[in-house]
Amino acid sequence: MAWRRCLQETFGYLPKYLIAERAGAWGAVLPLFECRGWFSGKAWISTPFAVYGGALSVDPDAAATLAADLRRRAAAAEVQFVDLRNGWEDQRLGFTPVDRYVTFTQALQCPDQEQLLAELPKKTRNMVRKALKTPFRAERGGRDWARFAQFHGQTLRRLGTPSFPDHHFRRIVDYFGGEAELFELWHGDQLAAASLNFIYAGSAHIYYAGADPRFNSLAANYAMYNDHLLNAAARGLTEFDFGRCKLGAGTFEFKKHWATQMRALPYEMLLVKRTALPDLTPKNPKFSLAIEIWRRLPLWLTRRLGPVLVKQFP
DSSP: OHHHHHHHHHHOOEEOOEEEEETTEEEEEEOOEEEEETTTEEEEEESTTOSSBSOEESSHHHHHHHHHHHHHHHHHHTOSEEEEOBSSGGGOOSSEEEOOEEEEEEEOOOOOHHHHHHHSOHHHHHHHHHHHTSOOEEEEEEOOHHHHHHHHHHHHHHHTOOOOOHHHHHHHHHHHGGGEEEEEEEETTEEEEEEEEEEETTEEEEEEEEEOGGGGGGTHHHHHHHHHHHHHHHTTOOEEEEEEEETTOHHHHHHHTTTOEEEEOOEEEEESSOSSOOOOSTTSGGGHHHHHHHHHSOHHHHHHHHHHHHTTOO
């Protein structure tokens, strides 16, 4: 419900939840949001800006009933497509597979620094050792969402990606409470890296993150991830989720080399008015020129235009 409030209040997406029930008991539920974009048209997504979504069910009959009802409702609503961002194989409803994304996780076994270093591949281990030689200062649990929004927006501009509205992060911090955590890595009085993480069901998820390229030579990004892993283990969490990335993306190799387990994400789409799978990702060649232009725009302009554009790519 916290995520629903964030999406509805920040972006205006319309929640349309489907529930299959028998004798008053829920057998399956699908959180859907209706989004209208310049490139996508009207679409239903489970769930916008989320890594994991899709239906949850307790038995196959309930899932089949929900899938059939979804087909009927989507056709009646004349949506372009329904995008289901399933986290696990047993969530599939039988629609067209989308094989674009993987996720990386690491099982936490309460390692200390030396144990963690011993588990890491040589290249990552060397970068972490380099980071440990720099007197970075880690701070977590703050509530300065505005500073994080500014810092994260700078990172997205370098990537050629529109930034989120500042109040998106304010609402996450407010509505998720203790399940959302801001982290900052400082070098003296300069912010070197930052992240917004979710803590849930024994797992820590790094969800939004950024690093100042001026500190690349000091391996600030490695210092941040190293701190996250040690802290999560010390808190008794059992898994660290490095998050989703697209096959072939620059973050793919980085996440792969943290002694992680890679898992393909079984996303699927129900094509309704569309006849081919849409690709609204930065890897689509149609967006390459726009990405290059965005990288060259002044930061103040990208911060102003970003919230308008990001809504088009949920």
